[in-house]
Amino acid sequence: MKLHNGKSLRLVAFALGASFLQACGSSSSNPPPPPPPPPAMASFDVSVANLTGAQPLSPVAVIAHQDGYAVFMIGTAATTGLEELAEGGDNTALLAEADADANVLASASGAAPIGPAGSETVNIAVLETDLPGLLISVSTMLVNTNDAISGINGVAVGDMAVGDVVSLRAIAYDSGTEANTELAGEIPGPAGGGEGFNAARSDRVDMVAMHSGVISQDDGLATSDLTGQHRFDNPVSQIRIERIN
DSSP: OHHHHHHHHHHHHHHHHHHHHHHHHHHHTSOOOOOOOOOOEEEEEEEEEEOOSSOOBOOOEEEEEOTTOOSOOTTSOOOHHHHHHHHHOOOHHHHHHHHTSTTEEEEEEOSSOBOTTOEEEEEEEEEGGGOTTOEEEEEEEBTTSSSEEEEEEEEEOTTOOTTOEEEEEEOEEEOSSSOOOOOGGGOOSTTTOOOOOOSSOOOSSOSOEEOOOOOOGGGTOTTOOOOGGGOOOSOOEEEEEEEOO
8 A cells, every 4th residue: 555655646746747847848839929019109300490690599499289288379478488498598498398288298309509591300209199189389599689589389280191291481479578678698699698598577568479670789779789680580480390200
C-alpha cells in the first residue's frame, strides 16, 4: 500500500508539472495584443505675413477653439493676457488664458518677431473628432506702437478638406489699454525700446476698437518718437490657413 500510494503521488506530481509547462508554453506563443493606434489628428499650417513698412509683428499666438472663446470682442475690455500681448508683445499670458478655457482645444506660438515683408508659419493640430465647429484665432502686436494688435478672431476651419486654403487680410486694432502717446518709454519695439506692458490702464476708453493709426512727429505730434515710416495702412497682415492632414 505504501508503494502504491507513493507511486500515485509521483504520477500526480508529474501530471501537474506537465500541465504547468504546457500552460507556460501556451502563454509564450500568444503575446499580448498591440496597443491601439494613436487617435487621428487634423493639422493646419497658419502663415502670418507682415504687410507694413516699419512695424515688426510680435511672435504670433495661434489658438484652435470652439464657439464660446474669443481673443477679444470689439467694444469690450481686453483681458490681461491680451493687454500683455498688445503692450509688450509677449503672448505667454494670452496663451495661458486660452489653455485654461474649456472651449480651447490647442494653442501654439510663433518662434520670433516677424519683420516688415517677413512671414512665419505655425502648425497647430487637433483631434479629428473636434473638427465640427472648429475655429482658429491669431493675434500679434505691432511693436512700434503703444498697444496695437492685428489678427483674426474665430475663423471657421472645421469643414476644410486636406489641401484647402483660407487666406485673409487683417487690420489693426487698438486694445484700449494704453494711451497712444507714441513716447519711446512706452513703445517696446526698436523705435522706442520702452517698458512695454504696464498693468495700469492709461487709455480712458479701455475697450478694443479699430486702430486709427499713428500720428508721428512728421505729422505734427512733437512729443512722438515715431516718424512717418512707422505709419501703417490697413490691412497690416495677411493670414493663410492650410489644412495639412
